């Protein structure tokens with residue numbers, strides 16, 4: 001097996017497993033890769049590689065580390081073939097709780113540029129990113145958002161809500177930070193980064209418009225979004241929904257029985273037809289709500305699973321930023337009585353499933 005081919009093969013495998021299981025893989029398959037194991041294992045990295053650009057020389061690429069998928073996706077599109085983007089947290093990972101491993105530290109330290117979402121989304125990584133930022137370029141892509149664009153919920157001590165990507169227009173304005181940072185790093189490619197950002201902005205503008213129309217198609221009295229944690233305030237503000245979260249802003253706080261009872265009252269009184277679960281948050285509180293409403297004679301269904309703090313599976317449409325928001329907008333609109341195309345914004349959505 002040629003070494004280059006072997007490395008691609010091994011990286012493909014390793015991008016889907018953790019470093020620990022890479023080690024396991026080596027032991028169980030050693031008859032197969034014994035000859036090239038040492039070389040190949042050097043390519044075994046815990047952070048997921050985004051789709052490797054074709055036709056570019058890896059040695060010339062800007063090595064980027066992005067914390068979450070929503071950031072990695074934008075960076076990859078703007079950087080194109082000139083960037084090699086690794087993503088620290090994969091699908092289903094809760095960034096509020098994420099702690100860096102030793103392998104992650106190596107990834108962060110060996111990147112040319114690090115991009116985070118910021119506003120304390122990556123709570124437990126914040127100190128690390130700050131320290132790394134003293135030695136190499138580290139950018140929070142929300143850092144230039146004007147204060148009036150940010151939401152600071154009650155009880156947060158004035159700290160802004162970090163879930164900005166839920167407002168597609170606000171997230172689009174974060175593109176500037178990526179474009180400028182990459183351009184500063186390789187000035188000769190600035191025009192190319194600028195050119196790459198144009199179709200991205202156009203697409204996101206169209207998706208935002210689709211979101212406005214989709215949510216507006218829900219009957220006014222049904223425009224209430226009950227979800228697991230408070231990740232959807234920007235979503236509600238941008239598209240016109242009243243948002244109620246079962247947990248506090250961070251998934252680290254537990255919802256009390258009293259809160260559950262208050263919400264059951266709300267579901268019954270407002271005749272809410274559907275509530276939503278989230279891909280990166282346990283569902284037990286939502287199930288408690290359903291049981292509570294049922295005991296009072298009001299049937300509520302789970303309207304679907306929304307992507308809150310992580311995108312869908314890698315390699316799927318929902319594993320892109322556009323697919324993630326399309327899924328959320330289409331799922332919410334459909335479950336609350338709006339009229340939206342089955343395939344969503346551009347006909348690419350997997351069938352939106354509703355649970356009985």
Ligand SMILES: [Zn+2]
Nearest residue numbers: 096163231309
């Ligand atoms: Zn969150």
